[in-house]
Amino acid sequence: MSEPDSAASEMAELRARAYEGDQDAIDQLVELAGSRNDLDELRSLADVGSSDAVDILVELAGERGDRAELQRLATAGSQDAADVLEEMDS
Template identity: 60%
Template sequence: MTDSDPTALTLLRERADSGDPDAIDELVELAAERGDLAELRRLADRGSSTATDQLIEVATEQGNLDELRRLADAGNTTAADQLLDLTTE
């Protein structure tokens, strides 16, 4: 599936929202490929640790200090480490 098919993406989101782990994994992968922090944040906020990991990775790649700070302030030590690395280079 590609994100160029809005109907398929909508259906995938519905499956993910219903708790389908395969759909969640696919959405996380698509969002990470697109660098879509909002989608990753949404999935992470719903409890996907994979989405959280990808959110940190993409935010780090993009140099998004605000997102890393938000995650660090919420207690994510990996985000805090990445934030420290980016701000002390």
């Protein structure tokens, strides 16, 4: 199996474990997605309740000045995102 196939297989396995509620798998996915700046993966993890994924999304959106992402996160209940938006406005 080539390296990319192996990595894809590992990601698929982690996603399957995370889907079943394996917190270690969720944590690993968040860490990997954060290190790759994989916003789609982080959003998926945030949507299923990962506060760590939300935290990384807020951080990345703040660094990029991405008001739309921060607003989406704030609307979904992230006080940190709301705080960053408030800081941007002051």
